[in-house]
Each structure stands twice: as C-alpha cells, then as structure tokens.
Amino acid sequence: MPIITAKNLTKYYKVHQKEPGLGGSLKSLFHRKYYDVKAVDDISFEIEEGELIGFIGPNGAGKTTTLKMLSGLLYPTSGQVSVLGFEPWKRDHKYLKQMSLVMGQKNQLWWDLPAQESFILNKEIYEVPDEQYKKTLGDLVELLDVKDVLNVQVRKLSLGQRMKCELIAALLHSPRVLFLDEPTIGLDVVMQKAMRDFIAEYNKKYNATIILTSHYMEDVKKLAKRVVIIDHGKLVFDGKLKDIIDKYAEHKILTLEFSEEFPREKLEKFGEIDSWEYPRAVIKVSRQLASKRAAELLETLPVADINIEEPPIEAIIRRVFAGGKDEKVMSRK
Amino acid sequence: MSRWLRYFLLSTFYSFRKYAFLIRLSWSAGFVYRLNFIMWRVRLVLMLLTSYFLWQAVFKGRTEIFGYSQNQMLSYIMLAAVLQSMVLASRSIDLAGVINSGELSNIIIRPISNLWYWLSRDAADKALNLIFSGVEISLLIILLKPPLAWPGFSLSAVSLLLILPPATLLYYFINYLFGLTGFWTNEVWAPRFLLMVVLQFLAGLMFPLDVLPQTIQNLAMWTPFPYLVYFPAQVMLAKVSWIEAWRGISATVVWMIIFGAAVEVVWRKGLRAYGAEGR
Incomplete structure (x- = not known):
C-alpha cells in the first residue's frame, strides 16, 4: 500500500506578461496579458512507506512545485494527490501533524528569538507531550x-547551525x-556531509x-536509492539510480596508461x-x-594500466535533460 | 458522549496552550526592537499632544464648542488614545507582507489556524501598547493636569466590556481583509494608506465625529469605522443614551459578522490563488 500517490498531477501558474519600460508598466496597469506556465505537467508516481527518494531536475523543473502540492501548500490545477490517505491541500490537522516540509532557503524559526523558543512553540502547535x-x-x-546554540538568537547563528535548528524544529x-x-x-562540504548522514x-x-x-x-547519490527526474514539468525518469546509468549511458570510459609511445x-x-x-x-x-x-587493447598496444568506468552520474543526468543530444557536454568532464 | 466531551475538552485545552504560548512569544519578540517600539509610542504621544493643544487653543475664551465643554473634549482625546491602543494596535498589518513573501507557508502548513495565529499576535501587541499608553496618559495627566470630565464608574463603563470585544474583532477583520489582498497583488500598501486616512477621520481619532455637520455624521455612522473608537469613547463618557448605546453595539456586532464572513470567503479564495512564492 503506497503511502504517497500522485496521479496525473498538474499545476499551471498564471503569469502576467509585462512589456519592458515605463510604457509597458502603464499598459499592464490597465490591460494585463496572462499566459499559463506549466510548472508540473501530468506527473504520476507512487511511494512506499520508509522510502528515501531524490527528486532531481534543473532550476524551474517543477521539483519544488511538486513538493508544495504534496505537502498541501498548493492547490493542484488537475490530477490527484494522496499522502497518508489525505488530500494534502485540504490541510487536515490530522495530516499536518504527521508530515513536515523543510525548505533549505527559508526559515520557520523566529528570527529574533533563540531557537529553543521556536521549538517550544512547535511542541505546543503539534501537541507533543512533554x-x-x-x-x-x-x-x-x-x-x-x-547543544551550544539553542539559546542564541537565531539571527546570530551561522547558516549551518540554523539549518540544523530548522531540521530539529x-x-x-x-x-x-x-x-x-x-x-x-549553501552549506560547506563538511556541513553537507553532516546533513546527509543525519537524513540517512x-x-x-x-x-x-x-x-x-x-x-x-552527491546528496542524491549518497542518500536515495530511487530517483525521480523532472524536467520542464514532466517526469523523465523514475527508478533506481543505477538504472539511469544502464538506460542513458551509452558509453563506458576507458582510462589507459601506456608504457611506450605510439x-x-x-x-x-x-x-x-x-x-x-x-x-x-x-x-x-x-x-x-x-x-x-579492452581485451583487444591489452593485446595490441603497450598498455601498462587500464581502468573501465561508468561516465559520471552528473554527465548522464545532463544528457537526460538534454534529451540525449548533448554528447559533447557529457564527454568534456 | 463522554468520549466526545473528553475529546472536546482536550482539544480546547491544547488549542488554548498553543495560542497562549504564541502570545507569550510574540510578546518577547515585541521587546527585541525596543527603539522601533519606543519611536512608535513617541509618535502616538506627539499626535496626542498635537490634538490636545490644538483643542486647548480652540477653547480659549469659550466654554462650549459643538456641544463639548473643554473638559469633555480633552477627556475624549485622551480616551481615544487609550482605546486606539486597545482596538487598533495590531501585528496583523504584517499579514499582506507575509503572504507576499511566501512566509505564510510556515503557518498554513502547521496544525494552527491563521486567523487565531494573528489574533494571538495582535493580543500581545495590544497588551504591550495598552500598558505603554496607560503609563503615558498617566504621566500626561500628572504633568499637564488637564481638567477632565470623568463620569465616574457608571454602568456605561461596564457596558464598555460589551462594546470593546466586538469593536476589537471588527477592526481585526477589516485589517485582516486588507491583509488578504496580498494573495492577488504585491501593491498592498496603497489601500492600506487609504484605510489609515479614513480611520483618522471616521474612527474619531482626531476629533469626535459629532463636531461634523449632521449629514456627514449620519453618513459616517453607516460605515463600520465610528464603532472602533468614537462610539466606545462616547459610551464611556456617558454621551449616549441607553437606546443609542444598544443600537451602537448591535451595529458593531452586525459589522463584525459581515467582515468576519467576508474574511472567511476571501481567505478560501486566496488560498486557491496562493503560489507559495519564494518558498
């Protein structure tokens, strides 16, 4: 029984178009042209309890919009979502008490007060017993x-410390x-690793x-067994990370070392x-x-060392986004 | 039945704790920007002094203007200042900004009601302002020794307990409704400034409304604004009859219900339009 299902999930944003300059601003005051942006376009997937899934995609691909619909912040244009048996956008308190959304770039902690205060507020809001x-x-x-930063005003914390406190909240x-x-x-490598270890x-x-x-x-590689790739609002891939390699990597990389020139x-x-x-x-x-x-190489050329590798996952993903066209970008790495 | 009752009592208890803690938190956050707050109070005191001395000048050589004696007028001015701290002080003016910035997500994604959230924050702000304005007015009374017309502890003062809660809620809903414009536009301050100007005049912050020509006065009484400060002040100064008092309270309650309902409708529509931007 999947814990999360999305079926034909779609979200369009209405965006108004403004011509540049003062004239454009004036014009937009009286007559606004709207057009639809398909942030998420007909996405379906199912997730089982206990899974750790990575959503990847370029900026503006629709990852965050999908998360917002799953958590109940956004009302889907069409399609169905169900999380823990609830329709998220109804924001039933019984649902909200069982989920959490953390946005790396924003904070829920009270900026002017120590993190501890926000923690107690959440304890009260979520009705957590003492x-x-x-x-x-x-x-x-x-x-x-x-331990040392709980009583420090949140605005005085470093980004890493703040993120940790956000997670706790x-x-x-x-x-x-x-x-x-x-x-x-925005976290440094050490802090990134600490965060990853904690999530796992x-x-x-x-x-x-x-x-x-x-x-x-790196986050996705280290954490998620299953990956969902979204691009231009469409679901491009859903499966195991290593299946992406099988599916999209057409080549292997052979690194050779020779003992004499030819x-x-x-x-x-x-x-x-x-x-x-x-x-x-x-x-x-x-x-x-x-x-x-590889065997032929070893036989015919003066090979001192040989190493066969998959192309780096970043390169493969880039290829997925480029629709398989961009061989050059991939091989440059 | 008893299970249902238990559930009801428990959830009420937990809700109470939530919002009580929120009030406490908002209260401590209010002290963080001390200078800001003090300057805000200084501004209000200066405004109070301006109308105080203005009226004192106007009354030079006269005993009565617009049916007010000097005592009554000065009492009105001071009373309006205190009522303002109770009815008009609010944190919920931030609502539009919070919607614009997407910070609203933090509230609606947690098991808490946005309406109660801001009401709690307002309560903290009102308490803070009320304490300060109490101290300020006391100081002014000691320093200026104005002749005051205090009708004493009368039944009208008791009826104030009946008037202030709906008046406070009425302003809360008006304020909230203006805040909700944030769902549709980023230009939320333009209508807000207009509201502030209207309040200055129609709520009776600068002068009691009955100094205006009768027609304008009558028209004004058909708007919700006089019931915020002017009307409660009149009741407290025993300037209205019992019948007028009850009529006024009824009008306040009706306006409160109208704006409360509007808030509910607009809030639902707004949530559908909400883009959770920037978050």
Missing part, C-alpha cells in the same frame, strides 16, 4: 550537535513523511518516508578519443563492446 518532546529534542540535539513532532527541499543548499540516519531509525530535492548530485591513429580505431597525452589516454567505448575492446 516526555516525548524532551526525548526527541535530546536525540536530535545530540545527533546534530547543536521540523522533526520535533516525529513526522512520518518528510519533504526536504534543498536541505544542503533519520530515515533508517524512524522508517520515515523522505522526499528530497537537491541540486547536488601514433594516435593506432588508438583511434578502438573508440572515440577524449584526451591523449602520453602516457595517459581516455577513450569512450560503447557499452556492449567495452570488455571486448
């Missing part, structure tokens, strides 16, 4: 290591479903269902040369032929 509150807060504070009521929109944005831990420990959007492939032409017949700088060469070989070509 005992449970103390225990959850203790656990979270320990996991995220923020969002998790105090132990939500069964968690939506994380860019939780690592939380997912495991509480069997919470988590949907995460991120620009950082003319470039000799290498060219094995595959497309990406770089050639004695003693190293990188060539691209179609997937089916990769092992055969």
